[in-house]
Amino acid sequence: MAKKEVETLAVLQCLKSSYIVIDAERCKGCHLCISACPREIIGLAPHINRMGYNPAAVIEEKAHECTGCAACAMMCPDTAITVYRHSRVPSAVVA
Ligand code: SF4
Numbered sequence: 001m002a003k004k005e006v007e008t009l010a011v012l013q014c015l016k017s018s019y020i021v022i023d024a025e026r027c028k029g030c031h032l033c034i035s036a037c038p039r040e041i042i043g044l045a046p047h048i049n050r051m052g053y054n055p056a057a058v059i060e061e062k063a064h065e066c067t068g069c070a071a072c073a074m075m076c077p078d079t080a081i082t083v084y085r086h087s088r089v090p091s092a093v094v095a
């Protein structure tokens with residue numbers, strides 16, 4: 001496969017991936033999202049938030065594996081997780 005094709009595939013993959021954002025200051029470190037994630041991409045951060053908890057955080061090396069299933073967000077009792085799904089590929093990239 002040519003280098004250009006590899007680069008294009010990488011861009012498309014990136015555009016299709018989903019991701020989550022965790023509001024660390026709302027998190028109580030209850031582990032529910034960690035248990036709920038089928039891809040095991042959430043862990044606890046080493047720092048303490050203003051409430052005195054180690055907040056949940058995405059494990060950077062596994063972030064690209066997020067499917068946007070929202071199991072973590074549905075489980076969170078503090079609505080601290082927002083899920084972003086990217087499934088539309090801009091036509092300029094496809095053309
Ligand atoms: S949306 Fe799904 S795959 Fe992504 S972090 Fe949450 S539970 Fe895991």
Ligand code: SF4
Pocket residue numbers: 022026027028029030031032033034055056075076077078079080081
């Ligand atoms: S479920 Fe919510 S409160 Fe519990 S660790 Fe995850 S983000 Fe924090």
